[in-house]
Amino acid sequence: MCHDRAMPFDHNDHYHRLLLRQLPHGCRTALDVGCGTGRFARRLAERGIEVDAIDPSAEVIDAARALSPGPGGGRPAPRFRRADVTRTVLPREHYDFVSCLASLHHMPFGTVAALRDALAPGGVLAVLGCYPEVSAADRAWSLAAVPANAAARLAVAVGERVRPSRGGPGRFTGVRTPSVRAPVKRPEMPLEEVRREAAALLPGSTLRRLLFWRYLLVYRKPGGR
Numbered sequence: 001m002c003h004d005r006a007m008p009f010d011h012n013d014h015y016h017r018l019l020l021r022q023l024p025h026g027c028r029t030a031l032d033v034g035c036g037t038g039r040f041a042r043r044l045a046e047r048g049i050e051v052d053a054i055d056p057s058a059e060v061i062d063a064a065r066a067l068s069p070g071p072g073g074g075r076p077a078p079r080f081r082r083a084d085v086t087r088t089v090l091p092r093e094h095y096d097f098v099s100c101l102a103s104l105h106h107m108p109f110g111t112v113a114a115l116r117d118a119l120a121p122g123g124v125l126a127v128l129g130c131y132p133e134v135s136a137a138d139r140a141w142s143l144a145a146v147p148a149n150a151a152a153r154l155a156v157a158v159g160e161r162v163r164p165s166r167g168g169p170g171r172f173t174g175v176r177t178p179s180v181r182a183p184v185k186r187p188e189m190p191l192e193e194v195r196r197e198a199a200a201l202l203p204g205s206t207l208r209r210l211l212f213w214r215y216l217l218v219y220r221k222p223g224g225r
């Protein structure tokens with residue numbers, strides 16, 4: 001299951017740096033799908049990227065807006081919008097980068113076709129995905145992740161004591177909002193099925209299993225730069 005905030009060590013946040021490394025050179029526009037309270041969208045905006053960030057949950061969109069700098073805040077803010085991506089017409093060939101963190105399993109996998117079509121030539125789609133434990137390989141990875149997870153949580157908790165959070169709620173505004181948790185859902189699509197569907201819908205994409213119960217799927221649209 002994918003979890004959200006109020007964790008000493010958040011698996012999705014842990015992979016932000018890896019996701020940021022997928023940004024195409026000269027990236028100017030991005031869409032974050034299933035943005036939750038907007039932590040990754042803000043990281044994109046901090047890089048001067050114009051960010052659209054969508055989520056159907058009114059509660060998380062309100063929290064995302066409250067946690068982001070307002071006009072005149074001196075920093076760029078994502079444009080947060082309450083929307084279900086499966087019912088939204090996305091602009092064609094528009095975004096340099098589309099991200100989907102721990103949210104693709106909330107929607108039909110075929111949604112990636114709409115995300116692919118929204119990419120500008122040379123643009124990149126990066127999916128941080130969740131999958132269920134169904135195979136022996138899944139269970140072996142999970143076993144390896146458990147002690148690493150415990151060690152990482154401990155390290156983060158100790159770090160927080162020594163140096164209280166700079167990245168928590170209120171990072172930009174100084175305003176503490178009530179702790180809001182993005183909706184979570186148990187993933188159902190096995191990793192091997194994700195691999196097959198991705199090969200069909202996103203030809204040339206790469207899929208990599210990550211340690212903490214996640215995979216990274218990256219597709220670069222041909223053309224452009």
Ligand SMILES: C[S@@+](CC[C@H](N)C(=O)[O-])C[C@H]1O[C@@H](n2cnc3c(N)ncnc32)[C@H](O)[C@@H]1O
Nearest residue numbers: 002012034035036057084085101103106182183
């Ligand atoms: C586990 S949370 C992940 C939140 C955030 N991406 C993160 O990394 O913390 C999954 C998010 O996907 C959103 N979601 C579910 N269905 C969606 C849809 N059809 N379109 C866009 N977002 C959706 C949920 O509301 C939820 O905020």
